Structure formats: structure tokens, C-alpha cells
Amino acid sequence: MAKVVFKLGDDISTDIIYPGRFMATVLPTETPQYAFADEVEINAKLKSGEIEPGSCIVAAKNFGCGSSREQAASCLKGYDLIVVANNFSRIFLQNSINLGLRTVIAPGLEAAEGDELEFLGDKIVNETSGKEFTIEPLPAARQAIVDAGGLIPYARQKLAEMRTLPPGVAHSR
């Protein structure tokens, strides 16, 4: 069960999630402090430590529009949040998958702050309202990265295939 800790609207941009002036900060251990830095209440609540890991942000359409800055995903991952939105902008969704930030696409979701959501395979049950909503599955190409544990282990596998030869096989020249 995951509690909805923030309910947000349409077009939440990466400038809101992680303002540009903190872009020189790159380490995933340091980015969470600037999550929603200009949304003072959200930022304070995140930093207070009272939010349970595995809690949810629920947003409407086009979450994460704007910049390719990966800090926007890493800062939320730092709090182990789940982001549920009607849909995501492409680069943010890809960054989240690459870094292992859990994103859930639920086009018709209705939920309010404080609601408890249960994720059951291809659907979300809002335990507070009793209503059910469909989850749009990730395309297979993206699911493969999630299954590998993120893009770094996935790319590491590919690298090993591309740059080394199987043991016992000699270079042929």
C-alpha cells in the first residue's frame, strides 16, 4: 500500500521538480535536498523525513516536461517515491526508467492527498475511494531496462558482449 503524499496538476516541469540553478549538483546523494526547491511546502515535507519510502506523488498529464536534466529523476528516487501520472513526458520517463525511479502511467486515475493506493499488476486500487484504475504497461523496450535493474547494469551487460570475446576464443588477427 502506498500513500499519496502530494497531489499535483498538469505539466509539472523539470524546472519545478529540480530548478535549473541547482544543476551543478549532480551526485544522486546530494540532489534530493533540492527536489521541488521552489515549492517550499513540498520541499520542507520531503526533507522533514516524515514521508515513508514507497509513498506516491500523483500528477495529471505531461509530468516531467522540459529539460533532460537527470537530477529531476534522481532527486525523487532519493526519497524512494513512486510517481503516478496520467502520462509522462518522454525524456523524464526514460530517465526514471534508467535510474530506477518507479513511474506508473494511469491515464484515468482519481486520487486525493492522503489516499492509499494498491498496485496490482495492471491496475491500481484506490483503497480509500474503492475505485479501480487501469495501468498502462511499459513498452517491452523500457521494461527490459527496468528488469535489468536500470540502464547502468543493462549497458554493462551490452558492453561486456561488445568489447570482450568469450573465454577461449582468440583474437583472429
Next chain:
Amino acid sequence: MGMTVVEKILARATGQAQVRVGDVVEPAVDLAMSHENAALVINQFQEIFEGTGLEPTVWDPSKIAIIFDHRVPAESSKTATNQKRIRDFVAAQGISKFHDVRADQGGICHQILPEYGYVRPGYVVVGTDSHTTSHGAVGAFAFGLGATEMAAVWALGKVLNVEVPATIKVVANGSFGQWVSPKDLILYLIGKISAEGANFRVLEYHGSAIRNMPVSGRLTVSNMSMEAGATAGIIPADEETELYLRREAGVTDDLDVVQPDADAVYEQVVEIDVAELGPQIAKPHTVDNVCGVGEVEGLKVQQIVIGSCTNGRLDDLEIAARLLRGKTVAKGTRMLVFPASWKIYKQALRSGVLADLADAGAVIMNSGCGCCLGVHQGALGDGEVALATTNRNFKGRMGNPKGEVYLCSPATAAASAVTGVITDPRKVGA
């Protein structure tokens, strides 16, 4: 069944005769661009190699471009230290397309790439910057990605798990009215199809208004395609593209001028007659909140900004100078100008355009991203309004969530500088 431009480029980059929308491909990369965020790419790159026993070397140092532009000269010790680390990495890996903080080679990444001929028709271009869509202007498939994905490109030379995107065809016909420009066209389009109207899709541009547009204007259109959510904004290459690359960038190689097939399949076709367009404005705080200039005329503006990767090119500066020559920036309004590259800066310096703008009261800033992303000079005060030729008006974008950013063309910005309020350039310009 025929292919769109992106399908053709991806087929070539994967060695296949044909690809279809939804296919998952791993295209070879022709150019991989980063700016200061290369600092994060380096971290992720090294992590990929951890435990493999392999030396962390990039796949091809001649295909990586790194341009310092977002915070130049460094605004903080943190940025300066990141830049220092990147310089060391560039030297160690032998990365040749590196543009440091120098007036003989610097500028904004999305201007440097075409200016130096690093991007070509038919190329697969990736960049750790969302406005990498800019390079669709020369007929490339160019898209933005995050630092970890770039790290994988540096290691492997290809992008993993790319879904072939569907394409929306935009046909823009007609001639622009006076003081109406490509920026007005793209703002209008974004307003029409919305900020997510092209999410996960490619915009492919056609029509006489596009064919008659110089590459500078095409860069504006492709750049802002991102603001409709597009993966890429491709303008199929033609004589103008070739002329630009040969004359401006000194490219001598053969060009692979990729055209869509006559029976290519488009998800949707959007038609626009630019003759009917007037100056457009994107109101805060989303880029698709677009209206005609008349709707917001008279609104007081404290900061006018002309520059950025969207509208900081020579013709943009010339338009501004034409409107401001012999006039002054209104009292109570400040005007900031930052050319998109040092080459443009020096051209405008030598032609007198910068002197004209400065005589009118404009502050000429160094070439770079300037105040566009609110990190490096030109922040707004609480409650202040900016009218900018940049590409984003998100809350907080110009360094202050209590400020408001309106977006417009260089002509509208310059005309409004004279009056101090949002003004239709057709009323100021002769």
C-alpha cells in the same frame, strides 16, 4: 509502404532495409553532444565500466562534442570544478569537438553544432539537452536524452532500446507578413497541438514557408518542437541546408539528403497558412499558453531578453537593431542581449549591430545560455515580468518562481523594449 525521414534514418543507422513505427532499434550514433552536464555523464560512464575489467574508454572520441555554455564563465566554484573535471576527461579521452570558454570557438551548443558542421542530414544525433531537437533543422534525427543514457552511448556508440516514433507531418505554406517570423509559427503550432501534442512523436516539416526559410529560422522551429513534446523536429534537407553547411560551416563532404517517400505514413497532418499569422505570445507558465500579441498588448515589462539557442542568431539581432536604431529602451525596462555564439557576437560587433543595441540601452552579455535557465545573471525580481525570445516560460525558469516569463519573437521583444509594454512590432517598425 514508404518511410518517413526518421524511419529512413533509423533504417540506415541499424543496417536494415526498413523499420516501422514501434520497432525497437539500437541506432548507431553519428554525434553525441553534452554541455556542463558531461560532469554527470562522466560519473555514470565510469560506473558502467565498474567490475568489467575493461578500461573506461569512449567508443569514438571524434563523435563526441562537449560545449561549455550553460554557466559560462562559471558562476560558482562547483561549476568551475565540474568544468575542470570535464577538461581533464576530454584531454584523457582525446575528444576533439570540445568548445571551452573562449571567444574564438565558444557559444551555445545548439548553435555550435550546425556552425561547425558537426551535424549533417541523415545523422543520428543525441544530446544531453532537451533542445537537441534543434538539429532536425539540417535534416538529422536529433533527440535529447539524460546523462545515464549518454553514458551508455559513450560506452557503446549506439542508443539502446529506441522505439521508432510515429511522425506528425506539419505543412506550413504561404509567406510571413512583415515582422512575423518562424518563432511566431512555432509558438502558434505549440499552442495548437499543446505541450504534449507531439510527445513520443516526430514532427516533420514541409511546405513553402519552410522551404523559403533560412537555416537560422529552421533552427528556431526545430528547437521549439521540443515544447510540443516532440522527440525530434525534422526539416528534410534541401538546397538551403546544403548551402548553409557549405558556406557557413565549410562542409565539403557529400551530404546524405534524406527525403521521405511519397507514400510515407503519417499519424496526422497539420496545415498552417503563415500568411494569416500575426505575432504570437506564450503566456506564463506553459509554452502552449499561446495567444496573439493583441491579447496581452500593454502589459508592463521589466526585462526584455533577446538571445538563447532559439533566437540569438545574427538575423535575430539584426531585426532587433532595426527596430531599436535611433530609439531607446523605455525607462523602467532593462534589455539583455546574448548572442548564440561568439562567431555571431563578432559578426554583430563588426557590422555595428551590437553598438546600435547598446546605444539604445541594451546590455550585451557574453555568448552562452545567459539568463535563459535562471542560473547565470539576469534573474527576475519578485513580481517582475520578462518578455523573452527564449524557449521556456515555466515557473521559476528565469531564476525566480515569483517572476513571469512571456515568450515571443525578436521583433516583438525589440518593439516592446522601446515602449516598455508588450507591443505589436507592426506598430513600431516602419
